[in-house]
Amino acid sequence: xxxxxxxxxxxxxxxxxxxxxxxxxxxxxxxxxxxxxxxxxxxxxxxxxxxxxxxxxxxxxxxxxxxxxxxxxxxxxxxxxxxxxxxxxxxxxxxxxxxxxxxxxxxxxxxxxxxxxxxxxxxxxxxxxxxxxxxxxxxxxxxxxxxxxxxxxxxxxxxxxxxxxxxxxxxxx
Amino acid sequence: xxxxxxxxxxxxxxxxxxxxxxxxxxxxxxxxxxxxxxxxxxxxxxxxxxxxxxxxxxxxxxxxxxxxxxxxxxxxxxxxxxxxxxxxxxxxxxxxxxxxxxxxxxxxxxxxxxxxxxxxxxxxxxxxxxxxxxxxxxxxxxxxxxxxxxxxxxxxxxxxxxxxxxxxxxxxxxxxxxxxxxxxxxxxxxxxxxxxxxxxxxxxxxxxxxxxxxxxxxxxxxxxxxxxxxxxxxxxxxxxxxxxxxxxxxxxxxxxxxxxxxxxxxxxxxxxxxxxxxxxxxxxxxxxxxxxxxxxxxxxxxxxxxxxxxxxxxxxxxxxxxxxxxxxxxxxxxxxxxxxxxxxxxxxxxxxxxxxxxxxxxxxxxxxxxxxxxxxxxxxxxxxxxxxxxxxxxxxxxxxxxxxxxxxxxxxxxxxxxxxxxxxxxxxxxxxxxxxxxxxxxxxxxxxxxxxxxxxxxxxxxxxxxxxxxxxxxxxxxxxxxxxxxxxxxxxxxxxxxxxxxxxxxxxxxxxxxxxxxxxxxxxxxxxxxxxxxxxxxxxxxxxxxxxxxxxxxxxxxxxxxxxxxxxxxxxxxxxxxxxxxxxxxxxxxxxxxxxxxxxxxxxxxxxxxxxxxxxxxxxxxxxxxxxxxxxxxxxxxxxxxxxxxxxxxxxxxxx
Ligand SMILES: Nc1nc2c(ncn2[C@@H]2O[C@H](COP(=O)(O)OP(=O)(O)OP(=O)(O)O)[C@@H](O)[C@H]2O)c(=O)[nH]1
Ligand SMILES: [Mg+2]
Numbered sequence: 001x002x003x004x005x006x007x008x009x010x011x012x013x014x015x016x017x018x019x020x021x022x023x024x025x026x027x028x029x030x031x032x033x034x035x036x037x038x039x040x041x042x043x044x045x046x047x048x049x050x051x052x053x054x055x056x057x058x059x060x061x062x063x064x065x066x067x068x069x070x071x072x073x074x075x076x077x078x079x080x081x082x083x084x085x086x087x088x089x090x091x092x093x094x095x096x097x098x099x100x101x102x103x104x105x106x107x108x109x110x111x112x113x114x115x116x117x118x119x120x121x122x123x124x125x126x127x128x129x130x131x132x133x134x135x136x137x138x139x140x141x142x143x144x145x146x147x148x149x150x151x152x153x154x155x156x157x158x159x160x161x162x163x164x165x166x167x168x169x170x171x172x173x
Numbered sequence: 174x175x176x177x178x179x180x181x182x183x184x185x186x187x188x189x190x191x192x193x194x195x196x197x198x199x200x201x202x203x204x205x206x207x208x209x210x211x212x213x214x215x216x217x218x219x220x221x222x223x224x225x226x227x228x229x230x231x232x233x234x235x236x237x238x239x240x241x242x243x244x245x246x247x248x249x250x251x252x253x254x255x256x257x258x259x260x261x262x263x264x265x266x267x268x269x270x271x272x273x274x275x276x277x278x279x280x281x282x283x284x285x286x287x288x289x290x291x292x293x294x295x296x297x298x299x300x301x302x303x304x305x306x307x308x309x310x311x312x313x314x315x316x317x318x319x320x321x322x323x324x325x326x327x328x329x330x331x332x333x334x335x336x337x338x339x340x341x342x343x344x345x346x347x348x349x350x351x352x353x354x355x356x357x358x359x360x361x362x363x364x365x366x367x368x369x370x371x372x373x374x375x376x377x378x379x380x381x382x383x384x385x386x387x388x389x390x391x392x393x394x395x396x397x398x399x400x401x402x403x404x405x406x407x408x409x410x411x412x413x414x415x416x417x418x419x420x421x422x423x424x425x426x427x428x429x430x431x432x433x434x435x436x437x438x439x440x441x442x443x444x445x446x447x448x449x450x451x452x453x454x455x456x457x458x459x460x461x462x463x464x465x466x467x468x469x470x471x472x473x474x475x476x477x478x479x480x481x482x483x484x485x486x487x488x489x490x491x492x493x494x495x496x497x498x499x500x501x502x503x504x505x506x507x508x509x510x511x512x513x514x515x516x517x518x519x520x521x522x523x524x525x526x527x528x529x530x531x532x533x534x535x536x537x538x539x540x541x542x543x544x545x546x547x548x549x550x551x552x553x554x555x556x557x558x559x560x561x562x563x564x565x566x567x568x569x570x571x572x573x574x575x576x577x578x579x580x581x582x583x584x585x586x587x588x589x590x591x592x593x594x595x596x597x598x599x600x601x602x603x604x605x606x607x608x609x610x611x612x613x614x615x616x617x618x619x620x621x622x623x624x625x626x627x628x629x630x631x632x633x634x635x636x637x638x639x640x641x642x643x644x645x646x647x648x649x650x651x652x653x654x655x656x657x658x659x660x661x662x663x664x665x666x667x668x669x670x671x672x673x674x675x676x677x678x679x680x681x682x683x684x685x686x687x688x689x690x691x692x693x694x695x696x697x698x699x700x701x702x703x704x705x706x707x708x709x710x711x712x713x714x715x716x717x718x719x720x721x722x723x724x725x726x727x728x729x730x731x732x733x734x735x736x737x738x739x740x741x742x743x744x745x746x747x748x749x750x751x752x753x754x755x756x757x758x759x760x761x762x763x764x765x766x767x768x769x770x771x772x773x774x775x776x777x778x779x780x781x782x783x784x785x786x787x788x789x790x791x792x793x794x795x796x797x798x799x800x801x802x803x804x805x806x807x808x809x810x811x812x813x814x815x816x817x818x819x820x821x822x823x824x825x826x827x828x829x
Contacts, residue, residue: 005222007230014302036302038295039250039262042210042226062226067250070302078248082230094309 005044005060006172009080011104012089013097014068017122020155021089022065025165030156037067040079049170061169069100080111084172087164088119092135092152093126101139105146116171118164119143119150125157178271182283190282191270194239196221196228199279208263208284210253221282227251227265238269240276250291262291328388328409331395334402336361348411350381361407365390375412383584386413421594424452428598432605439477445602446479446577453591455579456481457536460544461504462575473501473508473576499525500539504576507541511573513596515540515587519580538585542595544575546603574606646758652709653721653752653795654774656781657685657728660745662702678702681744684731692720697769703781707769710757718752718798722824725750725789732787745787749780750824752794779813780821789824796822803827 010018019037023029026045043063050056066079080086088104090097101119108117121139124132132152139150148171151164182189188205190198198217209215209224222229227248237243245268253261266283273279322329322342328349331340338356346353349364356363366377366385378386389412394403427448435441446458459478463471502524507514516522516539548571577599659681665674685704689696697705706724709717725748736743753773776792784790796805805822813819 005226005229014298015306034299034303034306036295036299037252038291038298039252040227040248041252041254044226062229067298068302070298070305072301073298076249078246081234081246082232084230093313 004057005062006085006169007062007064007083008085008087008168008172009064009066009083009108010087010089011066011075011080011108012068013091013094013100014070016068016089016091016094016097017120017155018068018087018089019065021087021120021122021153021161022063024155024158024161026063028158030158037065039067041065047166047169049166051170059169061165069104075104075107077107077111080108083108083112084115085168086112086115086117087168088117088147089122090119091123092121092132093123098135098139101143105143109146116168117147118168119147120153120164121150122153122155124152124159125154186286188284190215190221190284192221192235192280192282194235194278194280196232196235205284208253208261208286225265225282234267235280238267238280239278241269244268250287252291260288260292260295261286262288328407328411330361330364330407330409332361332405332407334405336405338363339404345409348380348386349378355381375416382586384586386411387416388412417590420452421590424448424594425598425601427452428601432601438606438609441602441605442477443479446477449577449595449598450479450481450579453579455581455585457580459500459578460575461508461578463508473505476575500541500578500580503539503541504578507543507576507578508573511543511545511571513540513542513592513599515592517584517587535582536580537583538581539578540585540592540595541576541578542592542599543573544577544599544603544606545571546574546600546607548572574603577602646756647711648754648756649710649713650754651713651717651752652707652755652773653718653750653798654707654755654769654777655705655721655725655748655750656778657704657706657725657746657748658781659702660747660786662744665742681731681735685728688724688727688731692724694720694724697767707755710755710769718750718795719802721750721795722789722799722803723827725824726827729787729789747781747784747786748789749777749782749784750789750791750795751777751780752792752798776813776816776819779816783811783813791822791824793820793822799824
C-alpha cells in the first residue's frame with residue numbers, strides 16, 4: 001500500500017490533449033476520438049521515483065484531468081488548490097494554444113506559488129521536426145525561468161510522455 | 174447535526190458526510206457512498222480522502238473552515254466514470270454546521286448529483302469544441318492550399334460560370350501585373366484575348382501593360398456546395414518564350430528556304446517580307462536599297478513592299494503604303510548607322526514628322542533592320558575567278574546593302590530578342606545579295622570570255638576549252654592549208670596613212686572572212702597582210718583540198734573586183750597551197766590562240782612566198798586532190814628552202 005499521494009493537474013486549452021496524455025501515461029493507450037472533458041476527473045497511478053539521494057520511493061499520483069479552457073469557460077481555481085505540480089499543455093498545431101500558456105501559468109502560480117510546472121508542447125507528430133524544434137526553442141526562451149522544463153510530446157506516439165510525468169513526480173514535494 | 178437540517182437535505186435528495194477537522198468521517202448519509210471513488214472506503218472513522226481523493230491536499234482548507242476563516246469550499250463537476258463508461262457527475266460542497274458556533278471540529282460535506290446537468294453541458298461543450306477544432310483544421314488547410322497556390326509557378330484563375338474571376342494566385346498577379354483587387358469580379362477576358370482558352374489550346378493573353386503573352390491553359394470544373402453551377406479553374410503555363418523561340422526558328426528556316434529556292438532578289442524579297450510579317454506579327458514590310466542617281470549620288474529608294482491582306486482595310490492599306498514612304502527618315506538613319514532601330518510609338522517619334530501620316534495610317538510601332546553584306550564589285554570578282562585571291566580580303570568590307578522596315582497597327586514593345594533574330598536575318602539576306610551579285614558578275618564575265626574565245630578559236634575548240642581541257646593538241650592527217658599575201662602591201666604602207674592601210678586590209682580580209690564562212694573553212698590567223706585559212710580542220714572533211722581551191726579562186730576574184738572599184742590603187746594577191754598532216758592546238762594560258770604546226774604548214778607558206786602575183790601555187794600533194802576537177806598547169810621544179818627541189822603547179826580554174 002502506497003502511503004504518499006500527490007496531486008498534479010493538467011491545464012490548458014480545450015482539445016490540446018490533456019486527457020490523451022493522461023491516458024497514454026496511465027493506460028498506455030491512445031484514441032483519435034475526442035471526448036471533451038467537463039469538470040474534473042482524477043486518475044491514479046503508482047510510480048517509483050528515485051530522489052536526488054538515490055533513495056527510491058513509491059508514490060501514488062493523483063492526476064487531475066481538468067476541463068479545457070474555452071472562450072466560454074475558464075478553469076476554476078479551486079481545482080488547483082493543494083496541487084504541488086502542474087502540466088501546462090498546448091497544441092503545437094494551434095498557435096493560439098501556445099499563446100495562452102502564459103495565462104495558464106499565471107493561474108496556477110496564483111493558487112500555488114511554490115508549485116512546479118512542466119510545459120508539454122503536444123501533438124508534435126502533426127508538424128515538421130524542424131518546426132517542432134523551433135517552437136521548443138522559442139518557448140524555452142520565454143518560460144525557462146518559470147518552469148521546470150519544456151517537452152515536445154505526442155500522446156499519439158507516446159514520445160516523451162513518461163519522461164515528462166516522471167520528472168514532474170520527482171520534483172513535486 | 175440538526176435534525177431539521179438533515180431532513181431538509183434528505184428532502185432535496187442530497188447526500189452528505191460529516192467530517193472532523195482532520196478529515197475523518199463522522200457520519201455518512203445512506204446514499205453517500207455511491208459518490209466515492211472507492212465506495213467501501215466511505216465509512217465512519219475512515220479518512221475522507223480514501224473515498225474522495227479529490228480532497229487530498231485540502232487539509233488547510235478544512236482547518237480554515239473549522240476556524241471560521243473560510244465560509245465554505247466547493248469542487249464542482251467531479252466525474253466518476255464507471256467500468257461501463259457511464260459518467261456520474263457530482264459537486265462537493267464543504268461548510269461548517271450552521272447550528273454550531275465556530276470554531277468547531279465538525280464539517281459538513283454535501284454531495285450533490287449533477288450528472289444530468291453536466292452531461293448536457295458535456296454535449297454542448299463537445300459540440301462547440303469540435304466545431305472550433307474543425308474551423309482550425311479548415312484554416313490550416315486553407316492556409317496550406319493558399320500556400321500551394323501562392324507558391325505555384327503556374328497561373329491559377331478561378332471563375333464563376335459567367336467567367337467572372339473569383340480567385341487568382343500570386344503567379345497570376347505577377348504575370349499579368351494587375352493587383353488582386355483589380356482582377357476579382359472582372360471578366361477573365363480582361364486577361365485572355367481569344368476564345369481558345371475554353372478549348373484548352375494556347376491562348377493569347379494581355380498584361381496590364383499591354384504585353385502579349387501566350388499561355389497554355391487547362392480548364393476544369395470546381396463543384397461547390399454553395400453554388401448551383403460549378404466554378405471553372407484555369408491553370409495556365411506561360412509558354413510565350415517557348416513559342417517565341419519556336420516561331421523564330423521557323424522564321425529562320427523559312428527565310429533560308431526562300432533564299433535557297435529563289436533565283437533573284439526581286440523574287441525573294443516579297444516572300445521574305447511576307448514571312449517576317451506573318452511570323453512576327455507585323456502588318457507591313459518594305460525593303461529599301463541604295464541606288465545611284467543621275468548625278469552619281471547614292472540614294473536609298475523603296476524597292477518592295479508587302480501588306481497583310483485584309484480587304485476591309487483597303488483604305489488603311491493604301492494609307493500605310495504612303496506611310497511606308499514616309500519612313501524615309503528612319504530608313505536613312507539605319508542605312509547610315511548600320512544599326513537596327515525600334516519605334517514603339519510612331520506618333521511620338523520625331524522621325525515620323527508628317528502629322529497626316531500618323532493620323533491616316535493608324536500605324537503604331539515600327540522597327541528597321543539593316544541588310545549587311547560585303548562591298549563587292551565586278552573587278553574583285555574577276556580577280557577572284559582568275560587569280561583566286563584570298564576570299565577574306567575581298568569580303569572584309571561590310572556595308573549596308575539595304576534596309577528593311579516593318580510596321581504594325583498595334584503597339585509592339587521593344588523586343589531585343591526579335592531585333593537580334595532580325596539582325597541575323599539581315600546578314601543572311603546580305604549574303605544572299607552578295608551571292609547573287611557575284612553570280613551575276615561571274616555570268617557577265619563568262620559571257621565576255623565566251624565572246625572573246627569564239628572570236629579567236631574554232632567553236633568546237635572553244636567549247637572544249639571552256640570545259641577545261643587544258644591541253645588541246647591534235648594531229649590531223651589530211652588538211653589543206655592556204656596562205657594568201659597581198660603583194661606589195663609593205664610598199665603601199667609607205668604611201669598611204671596607217672589608218673587608211675588598216676581600213677583597206679580590213680575590207681579585203683572581211684571579204685575573205687565571208688568566203689571562209691561560206692566554204693565552212695577555218696581561218697587560223699592573219700599575220701600582217703597575210704591571211705591563213707585551212708580546210709579539213711577541226712572537223713575532218715574529204716573535200717578539204719577542193720574547198721580550199723574554190724576559196725583561192727574566189728579570193729583572186731575578190732581582188733579583181735576590188736581593183737575594178739579602185740583602179741588607181743591596184744592590188745594583187747599571191748596564194749600558196751599545200752596538203753598534208755598538221756598538229757593543231759592552243760598555246761598560251763592567258764591568250765587562247767589556235768594555231769597549226771608542222772612541215773605541211775611551212776611548205777604551204779613557201780608555196781605562197783615563192784609564188785607569183787595573181788597566181789595560186791600548189792604542191793604535188795594538193796595537185797593529187799585537185800587534178801580531176803580543176804585545170805592546173807605545171808610550173809616546174811622550184812627550190813624550196815629546207816626542202817630542196819619541189820614540183821609545183823598553178824591552179825587555173827575549175828573544170829566545167
Ligand atoms: N495527432 C495527435 N492527436 C492528439 C494528440 N493528443 C491528443 N490528440 C487528439 O486531440 C484531440 C483532443 O484530445 P484530448 O486529449 O481529448 O484533449 P483535451 O485537452 O483533453 O481536451 P479537453 O478535454 O476538451 O480540454 C483528440 O481527438 C485526440 O485524439 C497527439 O499527441 N497527437
Ligand atoms: Mg480532456
